[in-house]
Amino acid sequence: MTKKTLADLRKEIDTLDDRLLELLNERASRVIEVGRLKAGSKSDFHVPSREREIYERLQGQNSGPFPNEAVKSVFREIISASLALEAPMKVAFFGPKATFTHMATMQHFGLSAELVPQKSIPAVFEEVEKGRALYGVIPVENSTEGMVSHTLDMFMDSELKINAEILHEIHHYLLSRTGRIEDIKKVCSHQQPIAQCRNWLAENLPNVPVVDVASTAVAAQIVSEDYTAAAIASELAASMYDLKIVRERIEDQVNNFTRFLVIGKKMAEKSGDDKTSLMFSVKDEVGILYHMLEPFAKRGINLSKIESRPLKKKAWEYIFFLDLMGHISDPAIAAAVQELKSCCQFVKVLGSYPRAK
Numbered sequence: 001m002t003k004k005t006l007a008d009l010r011k012e013i014d015t016l017d018d019r020l021l022e023l024l025n026e027r028a029s030r031v032i033e034v035g036r037l038k039a040g041s042k043s044d045f046h047v048p049s050r051e052r053e054i055y056e057r058l059q060g061q062n063s064g065p066f067p068n069e070a071v072k073s074v075f076r077e078i079i080s081a082s083l084a085l086e087a088p089m090k091v092a093f094f095g096p097k098a099t100f101t102h103m104a105t106m107q108h109f110g111l112s113a114e115l116v117p118q119k120s121i122p123a124v125f126e127e128v129e130k131g132r133a134l135y136g137v138i139p140v141e142n143s144t145e146g147m148v149s150h151t152l153d154m155f156m157d158s159e160l161k162i163n164a165e166i167l168h169e170i171h172h173y174l175l176s177r178t179g180r181i182e183d184i185k186k187v188c189s190h191q192q193p194i195a196q197c198r199n200w201l202a203e204n205l206p207n208v209p210v211v212d213v214a215s216t217a218v219a220a221q222i223v224s225e226d227y228t229a230a231a232i233a234s235e236l237a238a239s240m241y242d243l244k245i246v247r248e249r250i251e252d253q254v255n256n257f258t259r260f261l262v263i264g265k266k267m268a269e270k271s272g273d274d275k276t277s278l279m280f281s282v283k284d285e286v287g288i289l290y291h292m293l294e295p296f297a298k299r300g301i302n303l304s305k306i307e308s309r310p311l312k313k314k315a316w317e318y319i320f321f322l323d324l325m326g327h328i329s330d331p332a333i334a335a336a337v338q339e340l341k342s343c344c345q346f347v348k349v350l351g352s353y354p355r356a357k
């Protein structure tokens, strides 16, 4: 058999791409039909449980060599683009553009959703509450810096539900106009990334002043107008502000993850591998901390997090935030939450949603 030449192989790839494109258009026309049916029955356009089913089915049957992770990324974009044909989907996120929240939002919703940056966490809640966006994305905790208390506080007065969580690995990039480390006379960033890259800066740019600014995106913007400055920011900021990467992954700590929440008006459907978030305040009694955990312990329910925040309206009273494994529609969890109500002033279910992997 004669060996295929580069030209032969490229010709075959072109034919395969033609078939893929044809199939994508065939798929898109079915999605448009689904959209018409949904409009007729007034049902939800965006169905995350169906999307999950598609990813899981395809990843389960993929025999390679196309990587399984890429199956999900490719189909996320196909679904994102198809969904945009049914109805435009607006998602508000805590901006500005090129922040880690922006990257996490793109990772979750794909590139065809309309992503709208908001100036504050309360503004994200408001966009969703007023129906101007279908979902909102906000940061809730960082594996090295801890909880974003502002996000937790917002749930005290809001009826929005947590629909999903997104785990995003944080990498910091040193960016500048020239891309040359010797040109750098000043480094700008938000105080959190500065703290997370402290050792790297001390070792590599010991005599360069570090200036803290409002966000990594503001830092990137400053640097886009100053050849002697560098920003610590996301990889996305490099392309958005036309900057060069001086050094990549300069964070001191490996395994630096931020967890984001997707909020919406409805409760997410059960996926079979879910988490539930609760918020409650307890009566001021002896042994109350023991009693509030008892309903979960005796049913063998796994708690993954407990946080307390001062109840602002009253000194020395606290609100608890609890994450547990399982869905609120599971009988054991529903019973535990019911029992918790007997020792609490109030209990609010913030949402049941698929656990991020």
Ligand SMILES: C=C(O[C@@H]1C=C(C(=O)O)C=C[C@H]1O)C(=O)O
Residues within 6 Å of the ligand: 030, 031, 034, 035, 045, 046, 047, 048, 050, 051, 054, 078, 079, 080, 082, 083, 086
């Ligand atoms: C086509 C549908 O609508 C949307 C688009 C999907 C897709 O492209 O496969 C899947 C789920 C929905 O978010 C559907 O509900 O089946």
